[in-house]
Amino acid sequence: MTAIADPVARSSGPAHRTGVAGLGAAAVGAAGVLVLVVRPALPLVLLAGSVVLLAVADLTWRLHRQQTAARVLEAQRLDLFSQRQTTADELEVATRMLRARAETMTSVIDAVTEQSIIGTDRDGLVRVWNPGAERMLGLPRADVVRTRSIIDFHAPEELDTEELDAEEPDAGGGTPFATLVRVAREQGSDVRDWTYLTADGRRLTVSVAITPRTDDDGEQTGWNFVGTDMTEVRATERLKDQFVSLISHELRTPLSSILGYLELVLDDPEQPLTGEQRQYLGTVERNAQRLLRLVGDLLFTAQVDAGRFTLQPAQVDLAGIVRSAEETARVTATARGVAMSVDVPDGGLVVSGDALRLGQACDNLVSNAVKFTPAGGRVALRLQTAWRNADGALVDVPTAGATPVALLSVSDTGVGIPNSEQGRLFTSFFRASTARRNAVPGVGLGLTITKAITTAHGGTLDVVSAEGRGTTFALALPLPA
Amino acid sequence: MDAPARVLVADDEEDIRHLVALAVGKAGCTVVAAVADGAQALTVARAERPDLLVLDVSMPEATGLEVCLALRADPATDDCRVLLLSAGASPDDVARGLATGADAYLPKPFTVAGLVRQIQLLTAEHPG
């Protein structure tokens, strides 16, 4: 018996792991042993006993087989149970994590009360509606989720479907919803102003970020719409725009008269002025020009802020621009006792850009240098070809990957700008303490404008300055490689 | 000797109107009329057929742009020269002005010398 039991007992260990296949092998092994036992029992007298023996053996074997099977099954059951337990444990952990994550998500979404967060299915049916959306659009979640389309809250005239019909008739297009998500579908995301209609009939200008929502397999399940109410911001912007253009028109008109009639008086050959009269009227003219420049700067800054500033590109020789900036500033420089020098390449240096704007940028840097340099100081204008390294640094000698730039530097030996204030130079209306302390006139728009012009040309504007010793502004514009 | 070119001036600002008229004189031309709105400018232009109109862009009744378009649309006046004056100096403003068929566009504030030069240029080959 032990002989029979042994292999099975031994195999019972691994059997529970190999399952049914292991069980079959154990049975075959048992049958082989049985044949060996039976063969020596051939004498007839022993036949009956043999039959009994055989029956017993058979029974024993069967019993054993059942027991083995039961043990194996029990082992399997235990194993499955522990597996199930593990799976259940894992599942519970995963569920807890998922719930925690969902709760975090929900609480984050619910905490957002100033932005609308709306999730829809692929056809625009609302699935997520946060308190921000409730507040903005005036409807509780329960009235919207699974019953309303996001389209119900959009001004219909903005979701004209004609355009899409013509372009891609079978991109699920042709519906207002397809129009709404078209750009996000094509580009992966989209941020722009849309008009939302509230429950009480108000129209809101809302900046909406639209993104597709996908499940774990990357399958798209719907769309997210995150909206910020810009109604007041946009209205203020419009008002500011109107105000600036009204003011600039209203200021320009009287200035036109002042400057025009002054010119008539100053240039009248039949009635020459006395030296004193000429000097007084010259002062009037200078101040009228200053007002005019201020109006222009304000208008230009407003246009830059509104993103409504365009360049008229052409081939421009920067050498000419630098020379004429020097000419413009020379009178003031001479009067202040500031020496000026100009160093430009003989053959000129041509960039592609807006001549008027580049002239304005250059004038601003030069007039600052003269203005912030006390008597006896020097202002040097230098134009040269230089290189921009791969890391953005400007160098005289090209390195691998460097691109050519036209580099204009305006250096002075003036009051300088304290280190701590240099970061704010390009902010509208910012004036350094050195400017205020020395009562140098200005409003703090020149550099903001110069920076905007430079950036619009794909260039950079950098400053190096030491208080009390001087300042260098470096304006670099890309050159064709 | 050619008879001096005849110029119509239209600007709602009296001081500017007067200044432009002075410039017309300095350019050696005569002022046919100096009016304060677009409707009058059109009426006088149709009656007097001036060689040149100096029009402010923003005027009551009809803007300088509208006057210019109306002149160009009428065979009786479509050969008048037009110089637009405007406080709007952006490239867009200039393009919009010239798109109406005006011959030149001068942003305000202009210099008197510059205006005189423009008037002389535009009346140089007048038929009179």
Ligand SMILES: Nc1ncnc2c1ncn2[C@@H]1O[C@H](COP(=O)(O)OP(=O)(O)OP(=O)(O)O)[C@@H](O)[C@H]1O
């Ligand atoms: N060359 C310079 N030397 C010393 N400080 C300067 C120089 N250039 C600019 N700054 C500082 O940067 C500030 C901002 O310059 P920005 O040209 O914008 O204004 P502003 O010259 O004061 O006025 P605006 O140019 O509008 O008439 C100045 O007020 C001054 O403090």
Ligand SMILES: [Mg+2]
């Ligand atoms: Mg300045």
